[in-house]
Amino acid sequence: MIDGDNIRLYNNINYAAGDEMIRDMSIVLKGNLRPSDYIARWRVGDEFMVILPDTPLEGAKIIGERFRLAVKEASKSWLFPTTISIGIASYPTHGDNINALIDKAESANKHAKDQGKDQIVLAD
Secondary structure, rough: EEEEEHHHHHHHHHHHHHHHHHHHHHHHHHHHHOOOOOEEEEEOOEEEEEEEOOHHHHHHHHHHHHHHHHHHHHHOOOOOOOOOEEEOOOOOOOOOHHHHHHHHHHHHHHHHHOOOOOEEEEEE
8 A cells, every 4th residue: 555645735736736746656656566566546645556466575565665765766856755655465464355455554554654654564
């Protein structure tokens, strides 16, 4: 689960600026996917869900770090530098169904935000 940090800076200008940042972020994220991976916008705003088939937890953390660094670097040319927080859950370690995995990933993402943002947290 990926969530942009501090989107309010963009939305305080107007929602069009926020939408542009979300589009820019999605381009960076898509550009760092492997051919077998999937990404989708999740809920509203700047949240994304990434599915990494056949990827062990440590591999997911490495890919998450690649996403985090890519957004941080690319956003240097955006209106405001932007970071992302990432929560990672793995099947079957953190749940044996989609709802359990989403809950764990969202909880880990919230923990990343609560700990200061711009980081990756693995689910408990």
